Amino acid sequence: MAGSQPTTIEGAVPQAARSARAPGPRFRPVSEWGPAAGLLLPTLALILWEVLARTGFLPPNWLPAPTVIADAIRDLASSGELWGHLTATLARVLAGFVLGVAAATVLGVLTGASASLRALLDPTLQALRNIPSMAWIPLFLLWLGIQEASKVTLIAVGAFFPVYLNLVQGILDIDPKLVEVGHVYGYRGLALVRRVLLPATMPAYLVGLRGGLGLAWMFVVAAEIMGASRGLGYVMIDGQASSRADLILASLVLFALLGKATDSLLVLGGRRFRRGRAT
Amino acid sequence: MPSRTPSSDESAIRLRRISKTYPRPGRADDLVALQDVDLEVAPGEVLAVVGASGCGKSTLLRIVAGLEQRHGGTVEVAGRPVTGPGTDRGVVFQEHRLLPWLTVEQNIAFAVPHLDPESRLRTVAEHVALVGLQGFERCYPSQLSGGMAQRVAIARALAPRPAVLLLDEPFGALDAFTRMQMQDEVLRIWEAERTTLVLVTHDIDEAVFLGDRVVVMSSRPGRVRRVIPVELPRPRDRTSWEFASLRKAVHQEFFQSRGREPEFQI
Numbered sequence: 001m002a003g004s005q006p007t008t009i010e011g012a013v014p015q016a017a018r019s020a021r022a023p024g025p026r027f028r029p030v031s032e033w034g035p036a037a038g039l040l041l042p043t044l045a046l047i048l049w050e051v052l053a054r055t056g057f058l059p060p061n062w063l064p065a066p067t068v069i070a071d072a073i074r075d076l077a078s079s080g081e082l083w084g085h086l087t088a089t090l091a092r093v094l095a096g097f098v099l100g101v102a103a104a105t106v107l108g109v110l111t112g113a114s115a116s117l118r119a120l121l122d123p124t125l126q127a128l129r130n131i132p133s134m135a136w137i138p139l140f141l142l143w144l145g146i147q148e149a150s151k152v153t154l155i156a157v158g159a160f161f162p163v164y165l166n167l168v169q170g171i172l173d174i175d176p177k178l179v180e181v182g183h184v185y186g187y188r189g190l191a192l193v194r195r196v197l198l199p200a201t202m203p204a205y206l207v208g209l210r211g212g213l214g215l216a217w218m219f220v221v222a223a224e225i226m227g228a229s230r231g232l233g234y235v236m237i238d239g240q241a242s243s244r245a246d247l248i249l250a251s252l253v254l255f256a257l258l259g260k261a262t263d264s265l266l267v268l269g270g271r272r273f274r275r276g277r278a279t
Numbered sequence: 280m281p282s283r284t285p286s287s288d289e290s291a292i293r294l295r296r297i298s299k300t301y302p303r304p305g306r307a308d309d310l311v312a313l314q315d316v317d318l319e320v321a322p323g324e325v326l327a328v329v330g331a332s333g334c335g336k337s338t339l340l341r342i343v344a345g346l347e348q349r350h351g352g353t354v355e356v357a358g359r360p361v362t363g364p365g366t367d368r369g370v371v372f373q374e375h376r377l378l379p380w381l382t383v384e385q386n387i388a389f390a391v392p393h394l395d396p397e398s399r400l401r402t403v404a405e406h407v408a409l410v411g412l413q414g415f416e417r418c419y420p421s422q423l424s425g426g427m428a429q430r431v432a433i434a435r436a437l438a439p440r441p442a443v444l445l446l447d448e449p450f451g452a453l454d455a456f457t458r459m460q461m462q463d464e465v466l467r468i469w470e471a472e473r474t475t476l477v478l479v480t481h482d483i484d485e486a487v488f489l490g491d492r493v494v495v496m497s498s499r500p501g502r503v504r505r506v507i508p509v510e511l512p513r514p515r516d517r518t519s520w521e522f523a524s525l526r527k528a529v530h531q532e533f534f535q536s537r538g539r540e541p542e543f544q545i
Contacts, residue, residue, distance in 0.1 A: 074493050084384075091536070115296055177372070177374065177376055180346060180376075180379060181376050183346070183363075183364045183379070184344065184364045184369075184370050185364075185366065185390045185392070185439070186364070186365070186366055186388060187394070189390070191392070195389065195392075196378070199378070199380045200380075202380075273380070274388060275419065276380050276381065276382070276419030276420065276421055
């Protein structure tokens with residue numbers, strides 16, 4: 001730090017002060033364990049589950065042991081089937097998500113930026129939002145058939161609303177005082193959008209994207225259950241038809257892993273837009 | 280410090296018959312925020328404007344900044360009429376208004392987008408040093424104290440090298456001690472840069488400490504009530520007898536003006 005500073009940073013508590021607690025306690029509180037704290041319960045549950053399944057306490061056709069589920073995934077992988085299912089599901093989620101986000105972004109920017117368009121469009125969109133999204137299924141099947149188009153459309157509808165709602169709110173919440181700062185330094189039009197309006201909206205938009213992605217995963221299950229020959233939802237239905245609980249659980253696990261992975265990617269990609277903001 | 284008598288030929292800022300009205304919902308007559316304000320500020324002068332809240336002093340500053348464009352009368356800065364915001368005028372608001380997603384150096388660089396990268400880096404470094412924040416270039420505003428954030432705001436306002444710096448109650452949100460430090464800081468910067476300063480404040484001590492002249496405004500309608508020259512050498516001793524008597528003079532003017540035009544009407 002150059003020179004002596006007449007003022008100090010608030011909240012800059014030296015690391016030493018935090019670790020200066022009295023030495024000796026054998027167990028650190030759970031709140032200081034970090035990620036390990038969150039893993040404790042699932043690990044214990046998995047061990048208990050495995051033991052109960054192995055001892056025959058849980059009927060294997062009802063709740064097979066975790067190792068059996070892992071075997072089911074390994075079998076799917078080694079037969080080469082797994083890849084086809086994963087890519088089919090991922091492609092649907094991606095296509096639906098991109099379509100939904102594109103539509104939500106265009107409409108969100110329009111209604112957020114223009115009070116007239118907001119008055120015209122927003123009530124209709126809010127009304128459509130209140131239709132339970134699964135209720136679209138029969139109509140989409142009738143219009144678009146049982147192939148990919150109806151599935152992707154359903155996923156797009158699911159992804160649309162969280163993105164749209166958060167984006168509009170994010171635009172409305174832009175601090176006019178910061179916009180004024182932009183004006184003071186000569187920012188107009190596109191430059192103002194790029195340097196002030198866009199960064200100010202990004203955090204809300206990212207919240208919307210995460211919500212939209214979550215719903216896209218929810219809707220791909222519905223879409224694949226309503227009829228598909230490939231995909232993780234199909235594996236589920238297949239497991240149900242053949243009374244194989246391990247297959248159903250295997251695809252549940254895969255959904256969880258894929259959902260978490262794509263969400264983490266989104267958070268990682270959006271991290272630069274969260275810089276400097278209190279979380 | 281000799282007191283400057285503004286000559287009409289070389290004013291840094293010239294306000295002529297400035298008026299501003301706001302429509303009042305449900306009433307036929309408008310609220311008169313400013314009425315016939317005439318002021319001239321000489322280059323390099325520090326003009327302090329004091330008045331009760333609601334006297335229109337901030338509106339006056341926003342008019343000079345070009346942020347309020349619907350008003351009566353004319354504003355000229357360095358002889359050119361003001362039609363909107365411009366980089367010949369720097370503005371520091373009561374809140375620091377730093378962009379929360381930019382670091383200290385990026386916030387200062389934000390003010391000079393027209394410079395080539397090399398001169399921008401130089402300008403940023405110079406202004407970080409000017410406000411004494413070396414070592415904090417990579418900090419985000421949320422990591423700074425209120426006083427530090429306001430220094431960054433001052434550095435940002437000065438980065439485009441404006442002829443005029445407009446300060447709108449810049450230290451009102453700071454504690455008394457930090458406020459006095461910041462007043463010393465502004466004085467130091469002013470002595471280094473000799474920028475024309477217009478300081479709007481409700482703090483009489485601040486006005487007497489910094490101003491070459493103190494403009495006392497009356498409320499509703501906002502008008503210039505009196506202009507009191509402060510002919511004390513700098514740095515001024517806040518505890519001296521001369522300082523105290525000037526402060527008293529401003530005080531009297533301030534409260535007389537409020538006594539005659541009550542804040543609240545039944």
